[in-house]
Amino acid sequence: MYSCGESHEVLDAEISACVLQLVNISDSGIHNKRYEDVSKQRFDRAILTFLQHLRRCYIGDQVVLSSKQLYTRLSELLGLHDHLLLINVIVGKITTNLKYYTKCKELIDHTLTLFLEMASGSMTGKLLLKLDIVQHIILNHNREQFPFLENWECFRSRTTLYYTFGMLVFMEDSQLKFKSSVEPFLQVFGRLNSTPDALFQSDAVKYAFIGLMRDLRGIAMATNSRRTYGFLFDWLYPAHMPILLKSLAHYADAPEVATPLLKFVAELVLNKSQRLTFDSSSPNGILLFREVSKLIVAYGSRILPLPNKADMYTSKYKGISICLIILERALSGNFVNFGIFELYGDRALFDALDITIKLMLSIPLGDIFAFRKVAASYFTFLETLFNGHLSFVLNLDKTALMLIVESLELGIKDLSEKISSQCASAIDNLATFYFNNLTVGFISEFPELFSRILRTLFEVVILEDRGNQWTHSSAILSMILISKELFANTKAQILASYPPDRHQTLSLCFDKLMEDVKISLDSKNRGKFSKNLTRFKSEFCVK
Incomplete structure (x- = not known):
C-alpha cells in the first residue's frame, strides 16, 4: 500500500x-x-x-x-x-x-x-x-x-541551438574542446574568404554568412566568464574579423544580412558577468573597440546616403538602433581606457561617435518615439554619452546639440519611466558639468530651451506619480544651481499657469524648496533637496 x-x-x-x-x-x-x-x-x-x-x-x-x-x-x-x-x-x-x-x-x-x-x-x-x-x-x-x-524560415532558431551547444561546450571549460566544436565554422569562413568579390553577393554566400552570424551569436551568448569569452575572442581575432568588414561593404543595404551581423557584434561587446575583464597588460579591449569602430563606420557611412524606403524601420532604423546598442555597450563596458585613443592620435573613438551621432540625427524625432525599440536604444545611448563623453557632445555644432537636447526634453515626458529617467540623468550630467567647469556656454545661449526643460521636470514631479523622482530631483537641483535666473523664470511660468488666488501659497512652496540647500552637488545636498522636493510636491498639490 x-x-x-x-x-x-x-x-x-x-x-x-x-x-x-x-x-x-x-x-x-x-x-x-x-x-x-x-x-x-x-x-x-x-x-x-x-x-x-x-x-x-x-x-x-x-x-x-x-x-x-x-x-x-x-x-x-x-x-x-x-x-x-x-x-x-x-x-x-x-x-x-x-x-x-x-x-x-x-x-x-x-x-x-x-x-x-x-x-x-x-x-x-x-x-x-x-x-x-x-x-x-x-x-x-x-x-x-x-x-x-x-x-530560411528557421534561421532565427539557429541562435538558440548554438546557444545551447555553447553552454554545453563551455561547461567543460576546455579550450581544446571548444576548438573542436567550432571546427565546422572554420569551413564556412574558408569558403567565404575564398569567394571572389564578384560572386560575394550570390544567394549561396549570403545565406551562408547569415547562418554563420546567427550561429556565432548563439556561441557568444553562452560565454559567461572571462575564460570562456577568451576562448571565443582568441579564436575570432584577428583571423576572422576582416570577413565581417568585407560583408558590410557588400551588404550594408541588405537588412537580412546586416542585422544578424550587427546583432552578433552587439553580443560580442556586452560585458555581462564581467566576461570582458581583460588582464591589465592585455591590449584586447583596445583591439576589440577598434574593430567595433571600423564596423560601425563601415555600416553607417554606407547606410546614410541611401534613399529612404517605404519600410524605414526595416531598411534603416533597425540597423541604426543596433549600432546605438553596440556603441553604448562598448562605451559602458569598462573594458578599455578611452583616453588612450586621444593620447596616441587614434581616431577609433572619434570616428565611431561621429558616425553614430549622424545616424541618430538622421531619424526624425517623431519616428524615434513611434518605434519603441529605436527609442529605447536611442535614449540609452544618450545617457551613456552624456555620462562619460560630454567633451565630445559639447564640441558638436550648436544645431546638432540643440536637436539632441530637445529630444531629451521630449523624453522626460515619455510614459516609460526608464526613458524619462535616462533623459533626466543626461540633463543632470550636462548641468553638473557646467556647474563644475563653466559659467557660460551652451546653456546660457539657449535660455528658452533649458527653461522649458526645467519646467517639464517640475511638471512631471508635480502632476505625475512616478517611481523615479530621485533622478528628476537631481536634474532639477543641478539646473537651479547653474542659473538663478533660469529658476526664477521657470517659477514665474509655473505660477502663471495657476489661478492668481493660489500664487502666494504656491510661491511659498518654491521658497521652502530651497531651505537648507547649499550651493553644492554633493550627495548629501542632493538628498536634502530630494526631501524638500517630496514636501514641495505634497504641499503644492493641495487644493
Whole structure:
C-alpha cells in the first residue's frame, strides 16, 4: 500500500512510461514518414510539453533521491532506473525532432526550448555531457544532422541551438574542446574568404554568412566568464574579423544580412558577468573597440546616403538602433581606457561617435518615439554619452546639440519611466558639468530651451506619480544651481499657469524648496533637496 506521495510518483511513472512508449511508436514504422502531417506535429508538441513538466519534477541530483518510487516503477516498466537513462530517452526525442522536422518552425522552437532548459541547469547540463549522443552532436552540428539549419524560415532558431551547444561546450571549460566544436565554422569562413568579390553577393554566400552570424551569436551568448569569452575572442581575432568588414561593404543595404551581423557584434561587446575583464597588460579591449569602430563606420557611412524606403524601420532604423546598442555597450563596458585613443592620435573613438551621432540625427524625432525599440536604444545611448563623453557632445555644432537636447526634453515626458529617467540623468550630467567647469556656454545661449526643460521636470514631479523622482530631483537641483535666473523664470511660468488666488501659497512652496540647500552637488545636498522636493510636491498639490 503506497502513501499519498508515493502513490502519486507511481502514477506519474506509469503515465510517463505510456508517453515514452508512444514516442517510440510514433517515430518508427509507418509513422516515420508523417513528419509533415499537422496531426503528428500537434502530437509531438503535446509530447514536448509533457517532457518539460517531467524534467522539472523528476530530473536532477536533488530530486532523484526523493523520487525513488518513480524510478523504481520506471525500471520495472521500461528499464529506466535513474535520471541519466531518462535524460537519454528525452535527448533522443529532441534529436529526432531536429533531424526530421525541417519546416515546422513552431515545433523546432519548442524542441530547442526543452533542450536549452536541460542545458541551462547545472545538474542536467553535466548529465547531458555524459551522453554519447550529446558529445556526437556537439562535434557534428551540420545540415546532415540538423536539416532545418538550411531552411530560411528557421534561421532565427539557429541562435538558440548554438546557444545551447555553447553552454554545453563551455561547461567543460576546455579550450581544446571548444576548438573542436567550432571546427565546422572554420569551413564556412574558408569558403567565404575564398569567394571572389564578384560572386560575394550570390544567394549561396549570403545565406551562408547569415547562418554563420546567427550561429556565432548563439556561441557568444553562452560565454559567461572571462575564460570562456577568451576562448571565443582568441579564436575570432584577428583571423576572422576582416570577413565581417568585407560583408558590410557588400551588404550594408541588405537588412537580412546586416542585422544578424550587427546583432552578433552587439553580443560580442556586452560585458555581462564581467566576461570582458581583460588582464591589465592585455591590449584586447583596445583591439576589440577598434574593430567595433571600423564596423560601425563601415555600416553607417554606407547606410546614410541611401534613399529612404517605404519600410524605414526595416531598411534603416533597425540597423541604426543596433549600432546605438553596440556603441553604448562598448562605451559602458569598462573594458578599455578611452583616453588612450586621444593620447596616441587614434581616431577609433572619434570616428565611431561621429558616425553614430549622424545616424541618430538622421531619424526624425517623431519616428524615434513611434518605434519603441529605436527609442529605447536611442535614449540609452544618450545617457551613456552624456555620462562619460560630454567633451565630445559639447564640441558638436550648436544645431546638432540643440536637436539632441530637445529630444531629451521630449523624453522626460515619455510614459516609460526608464526613458524619462535616462533623459533626466543626461540633463543632470550636462548641468553638473557646467556647474563644475563653466559659467557660460551652451546653456546660457539657449535660455528658452533649458527653461522649458526645467519646467517639464517640475511638471512631471508635480502632476505625475512616478517611481523615479530621485533622478528628476537631481536634474532639477543641478539646473537651479547653474542659473538663478533660469529658476526664477521657470517659477514665474509655473505660477502663471495657476489661478492668481493660489500664487502666494504656491510661491511659498518654491521658497521652502530651497531651505537648507547649499550651493553644492554633493550627495548629501542632493538628498536634502530630494526631501524638500517630496514636501514641495505634497504641499503644492493641495487644493
